[in-house]
Amino acid sequence: MTSVLIATVLVMAVSTVFAALLLMAERLLVRYGQCRIDVNDHSKTLEVEGGGNLLMTLKEEGIFLPSACGGRGTCAYCKVKIASGGGPVGPTEESLLTAAEIADDVRIACQCKVRNDLAIVIPEALLSAREYRGKVERIRDLTDDIKELRIALLDPQTIEFVPGQYIQLEAPAYGDNPEPVFRAYSISSPPDDHGHVELIIRLVPGGICTTWVFEHLKEGDEVRLTGPYGEFHPSETQREMVWIAGGSGMAPFWSIVRHMKQHNIARKTTYFFGSVRKADVFFLDELSALAKELPWFEFVPALSGDDGDWSGERGLITDVVARRVSDGADVEAYLCGSPGMIDAAIKILHDKGIGDDRIFYDKFA
Amino acid sequence: MTFLAQSVTSIEAGPAIGLLTILVSAALTENILLTRFLGLCPFLAISRNLKSAFGMGLAVIVVTTCTVWLNSLLYQHVLKPAEAYGVPAESLKLILFIVVIAAFVQLLEMVIERISLKLYFALGIFLPLITVNCAILGAALFMVNKGFTGLDALMYGFGCGLGWFVAIVLMAGIRWKLRKARVPAALEGPGIALIVAGIMAMAFVIFTGMIKT
Numbered sequence: 001m002t003s004v005l006i007a008t009v010l011v012m013a014v015s016t017v018f019a020a021l022l023l024m025a026e027r028l029l030v031r032y033g034q035c036r037i038d039v040n041d042h043s044k045t046l047e048v049e050g051g052g053n054l055l056m057t058l059k060e061e062g063i064f065l066p067s068a069c070g071g072r073g074t075c076a077y078c079k080v081k082i083a084s085g086g087g088p089v090g091p092t093e094e095s096l097l098t099a100a101e102i103a104d105d106v107r108i109a110c111q112c113k114v115r116n117d118l119a120i121v122i123p124e125a126l127l128s129a130r131e132y133r134g135k136v137e138r139i140r141d142l143t144d145d146i147k148e149l150r151i152a153l154l155d156p157q158t159i160e161f162v163p164g165q166y167i168q169l170e171a172p173a174y175g176d177n178p179e180p181v182f183r184a185y186s187i188s189s190p191p192d193d194h195g196h197v198e199l200i201i202r203l204v205p206g207g208i209c210t211t212w213v214f215e216h217l218k219e220g221d222e223v224r225l226t227g228p229y230g231e232f233h234p235s236e237t238q239r240e241m242v243w244i245a246g247g248s249g250m251a252p253f254w255s256i257v258r259h260m261k262q263h264n265i266a267r268k269t270t271y272f273f274g275s276v277r278k279a280d281v282f283f284l285d286e287l288s289a290l291a292k293e294l295p296w297f298e299f300v301p302a303l304s305g306d307d308g309d310w311s312g313e314r315g316l317i318t319d320v321v322a323r324r325v326s327d328g329a330d331v332e333a334y335l336c337g338s339p340g341m342i343d344a345a346i347k348i349l350h351d352k353g354i355g356d357d358r359i360f361y362d363k364f365a
Numbered sequence: 366m367t368f369l370a371q372s373v374t375s376i377e378a379g380p381a382i383g384l385l386t387i388l389v390s391a392a393l394t395e396n397i398l399l400t401r402f403l404g405l406c407p408f409l410a411i412s413r414n415l416k417s418a419f420g421m422g423l424a425v426i427v428v429t430t431c432t433v434w435l436n437s438l439l440y441q442h443v444l445k446p447a448e449a450y451g452v453p454a455e456s457l458k459l460i461l462f463i464v465v466i467a468a469f470v471q472l473l474e475m476v477i478e479r480i481s482l483k484l485y486f487a488l489g490i491f492l493p494l495i496t497v498n499c500a501i502l503g504a505a506l507f508m509v510n511k512g513f514t515g516l517d518a519l520m521y522g523f524g525c526g527l528g529w530f531v532a533i534v535l536m537a538g539i540r541w542k543l544r545k546a547r548v549p550a551a552l553e554g555p556g557i558a559l560i561v562a563g564i565m566a567m568a569f570v571i572f573t574g575m576i577k578t
Contacts, residue, residue, distance in 0.1 A: 003450055003452055006450050006451070006452050010447055010452060011457060011461060014439070014443070014461050014464060015464055018464060019468075021472060022468055025476070026475065029476065029478075087482045088482050088483055091486055115482075
């Protein structure tokens with residue numbers, strides 16, 4: 001009996017000694033105290049608690065850098081220039097930065113710890129990204145695995161964005177998901193509808209945010225989002241455009257085409273939309289009607305599966321593009337969809353003589 | 366090498382030679398990775414590039430040396446004396462060794478991050494991986510089995526770490542060369558790495574018997 005007691009006390013004593021040592025070390029070593037972050041050459045100065053990563057620290061101060069992966073160091077969207085105080089570039093950043101970026105002090109914000117005073121440079125456009133509170137006004141099924149979310153903005157009540165840009169939706173902690181995560185979704189509503197944001201979300205099996213949207217989110221619920229972000233929008237030129245999308249990649253184009261109609265931007269556009277089954281195609285009637293009404297707009301939906309009743313194009317969307325686009329000499333291409341589709345499409349577009357400087361895409365991996 | 370072997374086996378009187386024997390046998394003939402296949406996961410995962418392999422190897426040397434020594438102190442001065450009171454030292458050592466390793470690794474990470482960011486990025490980021498490296502715990506348990514104490518234990522820990530370091534750096538070099546080799550598709554990645562590790566292990570096993578410990 002005593003031996004059991006002694007053994008227990010022994011294990012507890014050793015564990016306590018080490019726990020105390022660790023706590024002491026944390027007190028003495030991990031405290032970074034107050035740090036000052038200078039934004040854009042003294043245009044703003046932030047007083048923050050050191051020790052956190054730069055992405056989250058800035059978020060708490062109301063500066064929302066884009067981040068599709070939610071701070072896991074994979075998407076490289078949260079690039080920021082740290083003019084001074086950044087310290088050495090870490091191994092987790094090296095693979096995400098080009099040599100030119102490293103020479104220019106560009107860093108991955110989510111992988112940089114705030115250890116001391118910093119001076120950072122952020123594009124002005126990003127400073128306009130804000131955090132919004134909204135209410136889910138409507139959820140409707142577009143297909144069996146794609147939903148459309150219509151969110152009425154509560155605070156602030158309006159948003160300004162360029163069609164094609166995206167926002168980040170926050171999925172709160174729920175079920176097995178212990179902490180809030182952010183995921184990027186393109187805005188599918190036109191920007192003239194200032195008080196609302198619509199998103200097209202496809203269920204990713206096992207996905208934290210999409211599972212939340214499909215299984216937990218209800219009409220009337222409050223949600224948080226940040227944005228707008230992104231450089232994906234039609235260029236300033238008058239070149240003919242080819243749009244290629246699949247599944248929820250519909251979103252930015254659904255916003256852009258309605259914006260172009262409202263503002264009489266008559267730029268020749270062909271929209272290729274690929275699906276597997278007929279049941280996967282959505283907005284077919286709406287887009288066909290637009291194509292009839294607008295002389296500059298053509299809509300080409302295609303099925304890769306073998307559903308019987310279908311009068312449109314057949315085959316992989318990339319094959320359809322290869323067939324229908326004859327000369328790419330003066331064409332710009334805009335892509336939105338799975339990484340696999342985008343890579344395949346880029347190959348076809350290169351064959352058609354469309355160079356990388358005229359291919360634009362958002363890859364949400 | 367023959368000369369070294371002779372000098373090691375023939376003269377076992379002086380303490381310095383004893384330590385050398387322990388070091389050579391731990392690092393080479395009883396290489397913890399290649400003859401016992403401990404610490405295999407980080408060995409396969411981190412050996413893709415020489416720079417990371419070097420950092421990981423160094424981190425393992427530091428951690429193994431320190432934790433084997435700490436654990437030997439704990440075993441000799443806490444667990445052994447407690448045996449007199451009926452405490453099962455042999456069973457408790459497993460739990461306590463893990464506690465020591467986990468705590469030490471965390472402590473070391475904090476200290477390194479504070480002292481030098483350069484060192485932290487070169488070595489420190491591998492430390493969380495090391496907590497679950499079974500070679501470290503293996504070295505501590507073998508140290509008890511072999512009855513090493515004090516300086517011998519310190520040297521044994523260093524030897525084990527050194528052996529792991531040598532193996533992963535060699536492996537990284539070979540895998541770097543392998544990138545230009547035409548490996549059958551089915552064997553790419555871990556497949557060919559395990560075959561290479563097996564051949565390396567045979568080369569190390571050749572030393573067995575050269576040193577009797």
